[in-house]
Each structure stands twice: as C-alpha cells, then as structure tokens.
Amino acid sequence: MDVLELCDIYYAATGREILAGLSLSIRAGEVHALLGTNGTGKSTLASMIMGCHGYQPASGEIFFDGTLINNLKIHERARLGLCMAWQEPARFEGLRVRDYLKLGAVAEEPESALQLVGLEPFRYLDRMVDRSLSGGERKRIELASVLALRPKLAILDEPDSGIDMLSTDDIIRVLDRLRSGGSAVLLITHRDEICAAADRASQICGGRIVSTGRPDEIAAAFKNRKCISCDGEVCNDDRI
Ligand code: ADP
Numbered sequence: 001m002d003v004l005e006l007c008d009i010y011y012a013a014t015g016r017e018i019l020a021g022l023s024l025s026i027r028a029g030e031v032h033a034l035l036g037t038n039g040t041g042k043s044t045l046a047s048m049i050m051g052c053h054g055y056q057p058a059s060g061e062i063f064f065d066g067t068l069i070n071n072l073k074i075h076e077r078a079r080l081g082l083c084m085a086w087q088e089p090a091r092f093e094g095l096r097v098r099d100y101l102k103l104g105a106v107a108e109e110p111e112s113a114l115q116l117v118g119l120e121p122f123r124y125l126d127r128m129v130d131r132s133l134s135g136g137e138r139k140r141i142e143l144a145s146v147l148a149l150r151p152k153l154a155i156l157d158e159p160d161s162g163i164d165m166l167s168t169d170d171i172i173r174v175l176d177r178l179r180s181g182g183s184a185v186l187l188i189t190h191r192d193e194i195c196a197a198a199d200r201a202s203q204i205c206g207g208r209i210v211s212t213g214r215p216d217e218i219a220a221a222f223k224n225r226k227c228i229s230c231d232g233e234v235c236n237d238d239r240i
C-alpha cells in the first residue's frame, strides 16, 4: 500500500521547468531517501506535496492514502496526516517550545521529544521558538514536533544540513522512532550514511525520478555521477 503516489508531475516557476514527468511512490511506513544534486527540485517537490501556496503542479496527480489531494490546502493535508520539517525551519514569535510541541501532539510528550533530538528538556521547554534559537536548535525542535505529531508521512528536507547540524546518530534515532511509530518518511539528504538508514531510495535529476532501489545502490550511483537521465550534464555539476 502506498501512502503517497506522485504521477507524472509537471511544474514550472518563472518560465523555468523544475519538475518534468516526475513519478514517485512512498510505501506506508517506509523511510524513502531522495538524493539529487543542488537545484534539482527536491525542496520544490517537498513544498508541492505539502501543498504550499504557489506549488500546484501544472499537470499530474498527487494521491495521499489513495485520495487525490491536488486541490487540498496545506492545513487540510496536515489533517490527513502529512507533515514537514523544512530545510529552513520556521520561527513562531511568542510561542514557547513546550506549547509548540503540544500542538496536535499524539505521540511524544515535549520532554521525550526533545530528548530524542538531542536537546536537554529543562534547557529548552521554556524558551521561545524565535530567533534566539540557533538554526540547528530550531531544526531539532521542528523534528521533535514531527515526532510528537506521529504523521502518516513526514517529509524531512535535509535534516542534516546547517552549521550546527544534527549528527548521523541523532537523525537515525529520529528515523527509528518514526518508523517504529508507523510513520513513513520522505528523507531528503546528501549524506550516504543517512541514506543507508532508509528502506529504499530514489534519485532525482532533470525534473524526474531517474532510479529507485536499494539505498546503498542508489547512493553509490549518485556518488559516481551515473545518471541515466542527464548523462552527466546535471550530475557532474559540482555545486553539491
Ligand atoms: P533543491 O532543493 O533540489 O536544491 P529547489 O527545489 O530548491 O532545489 O530548486 C530547484 C530549482 O528551481 C532551482 O534552480 C531554483 O532556483 C528554482 N526555483 C525554486 N523556486 C523557484 C521560484 N519560485 N521561482 C523560480 N525558480 C525557482
């Protein structure tokens, strides 16, 4: 059973085609890693699945749990069990960490959610979710909120990026907890050792998924710049 199915998605922004015939399925409960060079449309895809304003596909279908969700707004998708930790985490001025972590929470208490992301609860529960937190702290707190929500599908956009980034062990602990709670995960990452913790992986290039399979095989192909779609043109770009 697929929790998410993307069928032949096309999307362009300011005249530039970003997604072109992209199809991808995520099975219920699986951790699915998505690999791709910078600028290949991973964050665009994440925003589209979540239903962010301005990210409607020009054509193609998005099914969540068998329901067509193309026309659903972000909060309606959240209610169905979709949730996302952004590459650039959000700030909520005036909201304490303990209250943020209680919003819609069904799984973890704020204390255990913070512990799972490597933060000491007593140091953070009464802090504000604002710019007084570092980027890495906000990323951790956002992941703690995903753990507390226990969604059907969590989209984690580069949980390993940033200056004071989470360690591989931190991220694998979060993935294990999501998996054991029954959540599926779409995991956008550049790190091999994190990709290796996934159940399956896909590579995106040229606006579409060019291969899906075992994480070690997909990661090795990505590293070797072997891409059946761009023949090296995009994957040999050294920006990543
Ligand atoms: P990734 O997350 O894989 O690094 P993004 O999805 O952030 O890539 O971006 C994909 C491409 O689309 C980039 O070239 C980016 O500059 C472009 N892009 C993203 N959003 C917009 C937008 N709103 N208008 C124009 N171009 C955009």
Ligand code: MG
Pocket (backbone or CB within 6 Å): 042, 043, 044, 087, 157
């Ligand atoms: Mg991105």
